[in-house]
Amino acid sequence: LMVWLTRCTHYLFIVVVAVNSTLLTINTGDYIFYTDWAWTSYTVFSIGNILMISVGATYYLLFTGVPGTATYYGLIMQVYTWVAKGAWFALGYPYDFIVTPMWIPSCMLLDLAYWASKKNKHSLILFGGVLVGMSFPLFNMVNLLTVADPLETALKYPRPTLPPYMVPIEPQVGKFYNSPVALGAGTGAVLAVTFTALGAKLNTWTYRWMA
Numbered sequence: 001l002m003v004w005l006t007r008c009t010h011y012l013f014i015v016v017v018a019v020n021s022t023l024l025t026i027n028t029g030d031y032i033f034y035t036d037w038a039w040t041s042y043t044v045f046s047i048g049n050i051l052m053i054s055v056g057a058t059y060y061l062l063f064t065g066v067p068g069t070a071t072y073y074g075l076i077m078q079v080y081t082w083v084a085k086g087a088w089f090a091l092g093y094p095y096d097f098i099v100t101p102m103w104i105p106s107c108m109l110l111d112l113a114y115w116a117s118k119k120n121k122h123s124l125i126l127f128g129g130v131l132v133g134m135s136f137p138l139f140n141m142v143n144l145l146t147v148a149d150p151l152e153t154a155l156k157y158p159r160p161t162l163p164p165y166m167v168p169i170e171p172q173v174g175k176f177y178n179s180p181v182a183l184g185a186g187t188g189a190v191l192a193v194t195f196t197a198l199g200a201k202l203n204t205w206t207y208r209w210m211a
Contacts, residue, residue, distance in 0.1 A: 014060050014069075018076035021052035022084070025101060039180040042144075046137040046184035047191060049101050052077075054132050054192045057107050058124065058199030067115035074107030102139040106132045110196075121200055129196035133188030141181045 025048050056077075057070035081100045088098050109131040110124070117123030 010060070010063055013063075014073060015076060017056050017059070018073050019080055021056050022077045022080040025049050025052050042140075042180040043137075043184045043187070046140060046180075047187055049103075049140070050106075050133055050136050050188045050192050051195050053103060053106055053110075053136065054129060054195030055199040055202065057110050057132075058128070058196040059202050061110065061114055061124070062121060062200055062203040065119060067111045067119070070107040070110040070114070071104060074103040077103040099144055102136075102143050105139045106136045109135055125196045125200055126193060129193035130189045132196070133190065133192030134185045136188060137181045137184030140184075 025045070053074065057073045060073050061067070061070045063069070078100070081103070085098045085100050110128040113128035113131055114120075114124045117127065
């Protein structure tokens, strides 16, 4: 019975959490819409994405103990993101303006850290967390570079749901603006270690709950 319960819980949770974490961060491709604040938004959104990947993927990776589970988690998130962003295309946005967060590569690095350390949980938290935090902003920026000129496109296709207080007034230049990838990767590398540790702790609590 316990084996059956464990497996059912695993398959149910892995889909529910992957889908919900994608929903929570589905609009993180929207930094282009913020025009003048684009790179500031990019950095902040990157941290939100890193949180969802680190906690969720670590949780399931340790739940099953099978390297590859994190990538599977990322795959669910990626497919779900494509479907949701596809709805934008149906609403009339140009195809080259649909930016989707790239979940899979960072999840693969998490799996790699777990596998290479012979399933050492603490190595997963430390090395895996740093790898996710540093890689995610980079993969996302590569993804962003394939999009048409952000400022031109944002002005051409303004987002109707943008609240008044987020509408840009004048260009804002500062630290965030200079290097969004470096800032996102730097903060991510530090924070993701805490995030992966949280995922590991949630896994412990789950087993305790099922017992």
